[in-house]
Amino acid sequence: MTEPYRWTMRATRRYDYEIVETTNLFDPGNPELGRQPDGSGNGGGTRLVVMDETVEEIYGQRIRHYFTRTGTAVEYLTLPGGDAHKTFEQVLRVASRLTAIGTNRRGTPPIAIGGGVVQDVVGMAASLYRRGIPYVRVPTTLLCQIDGSVSAKTGVNYEGCRNRLGTFAPPPLTLIDRGLIASVPARQVRSGLGEALKMALIKDSSLFGLLEEYGPVLVAERLQDSGPDTRALRPGRTVMHRAIAGMAEELQKNLWETDLKRIVDYGHTFSPLVEMSARPELCHGEAVTMDCVFSAVLAHHRGRLRLRDLERIVDTVRRIGLAPSHPMFGDPTVMRQALADTMRHRDNHQYLTLLTGIGRTEFVDDVTEAEINDAARVMAALDRDPHIPLADVCASHHVGMAA
Ligand SMILES: NC(=O)c1ccc[n+]([C@@H]2O[C@H](COP(=O)([O-])OP(=O)(O)OC[C@H]3O[C@@H](n4cnc5c(N)ncnc54)[C@H](O)[C@@H]3O)[C@@H](O)[C@H]2O)c1
Ligand SMILES: [Zn+2]
Structure with missing residues (x-):
């Protein structure tokens, strides 16, 4: 030959x-x-x-x-x-x-x-x-x-x-x-703010601060900065600029996604399955937001995210008028399936982005079924009562981390 x-x-x-x-x-x-x-x-x-x-x-x-x-x-x-x-x-x-x-x-x-x-x-x-x-x-x-x-x-x-x-x-x-x-109808504006929240959580604590402070106003004014409190400060404009700039910076590094580890996939691991099958239908940003919360609970249970940060995240979600949870996020079988589906899209790796603080992340590849089940339990409680104190539902998990 x-x-x-x-x-x-x-x-x-x-x-x-x-x-x-x-x-x-x-x-x-x-x-x-x-x-x-x-x-x-x-x-x-x-x-x-x-x-x-x-x-x-x-x-x-x-x-x-x-x-x-x-x-x-x-x-x-x-x-x-x-x-x-x-x-x-x-x-x-x-x-x-x-x-x-x-x-x-x-x-x-x-x-x-x-x-x-x-x-x-x-x-x-x-x-x-x-x-x-x-x-x-x-x-x-x-x-x-x-x-x-x-x-x-x-x-x-x-x-x-x-x-x-x-x-x-x-x-x-x-x-x-x-x-x-x-x-744009309020529901769609909230859904869009869900993606801004994702960006804030993975890399921009100042953006998070704006969402935390102005969430309800941003929705009411559709980011037009038309009110007496917003005309001078222009939080709508800043939220949009910071979210776009953050996205541009992240995508530019890995535009063709040759690296399957992407922090911008935060909020996009468990949500795709829910988004495809939830009835009544969820908007993209609504499902992404719930995934952000679910992943923050996972991080908190691992002792990587402070309870206070988890509380601020869930409070901000509520203030924007978004639901932090949904019955499908409270169902461990659905969540395990969702992770398995997404892993196929990531060459059988989890490559899961988890928060170590607001605006700080790490990648993990070793989340266990028990952890998924546990986070789903918290999500089920949040779905029944969005105002339930997180300190109560996460009580067994203060793994040596200060609140
Ligand atoms: N290609 C990408 O990288 C990328 C990124 C983000 C989202 N997406 C995709 O985008 C889709 C979600 O986008 P969306 O939320 O814009 O959905 P959409 O395009 O369905 O729009 C939502 C609703 O708003 C209405 N609408 C649009 N502009 C309006 C306006 N100015 N005033 C009033 N109503 C208006 C539309 O008719 C529609 O009913 C998903 O399929 C998602 O996968 C893709
Ligand atoms: Zn998205």
């Missing part, structure tokens, strides 16, 4: 992408929305504008007016929000319209205006169409502005699994207008 002959190919592709915060995005005087993103050619031709259904109802007229006034050739497609619509069929609908209007490889990047669902669907379609074209992302929910806006990922739910099909394909331009959050 002769020795095999090998050719080794080596190439790198540089990705630069911009996240721009602006105001009055749909005002024809603001050029950002119609701007051709860097590297996407000189335009000419029709661009597809995909809108979330609710966004179309609220802002459709202004968006259409914008493109008419600025003389940009566009066609429109409206898609439903909500995770039930994050499907491959919706991706094909987008692809079909891109084909119909003759979208080019670079010069006519589509524009996606909507929450995480529309972004994930359009992003995936753009990454598949002609093997990948640029697009512009305009996130319209808080969750998507602070979390999805920085992400390189697209995806759809498939065969009962969250984000089972998807791609890595960051768009060259993301445009954020915090003013759009003014119309």
